[in-house]
Amino acid sequence: MHLHKFEKVWLIFGTGSLLLFLLVIGVGAFYKGTHPSSHLETIDLKNIESHEAFQPDNLGVTQVKEDQYIVNFVASAFNYDFGVDDNGKPLKKIRIPKGSTVLFQATTKDVIHGYQVAGTNVNMMLEPGYISRYETVMDETGEFTIVCNEYCGLGHHQMFASVEVYE
Ligand code: CUA
Incomplete structure (x- = not known):
């Protein structure tokens, strides 16, 4: 040829x-x-509570220094678990003082979920078996809606919460 x-x-x-x-x-x-840089640490999907950060008492907002906070939460269809409020009810709104550095630390119990704080630069993908982290400074006051931006099933559109940044 x-x-x-x-x-x-x-x-x-x-x-x-x-x-x-x-x-x-x-x-x-x-x-x-x-792997994407935000997914460096793995977690046992069947035993999320084996990781200290995701034990019920450690969920939600924790102050670590004067203007430094950690927010631990577990996503699942179709909810973000930030722990409970003072009355024992699931916390749907977390509160952070303005100007704080916040480390969001999360994982998911079932499928892929998103975690976007609308109007801020916080936007993570939560993947089963991985811990996602994102650190940011919350320097604008107001109430920001947290939405799931990865389709995760029939209740996807009902999966939301909010962050209030107060003065
Ligand atoms: Cu969770 Cu969409």
Whole structure:
């Protein structure tokens, strides 16, 4: 079979690029185990409470320093569990003083959920088996709606909560 010279060149170039691409993906995914940077820590999906952060008493807002807070929560269809309020009712609104540095730390019990605090830069994907973290400074007062932005089932649109940043 006779191939035109340019045809040969492009065939080699095409095959070469494909192999290089597969090599890069392969090395990245399987050899180096590359994951999105927010999912560095894994968690046992069947035993979330084995992790200190997700034990019932540690859910919700915890002050760690004068203007530093940690917010632990567990997502599940179709709810964010921030623990309970003073009356023992599930907390639907968390409150943070303005200007605080907040570390959100979360995981999910079932499927992939989102965690977006509308109007801020907080936007995480919560994946089963991983702990997601995001740190930010809440420097605007107001009430911000927390929404799930990953379709997670029939109740997806009912999955919300809120953050109040107060003066
Ligand atoms: Cu949870 Cu959509």
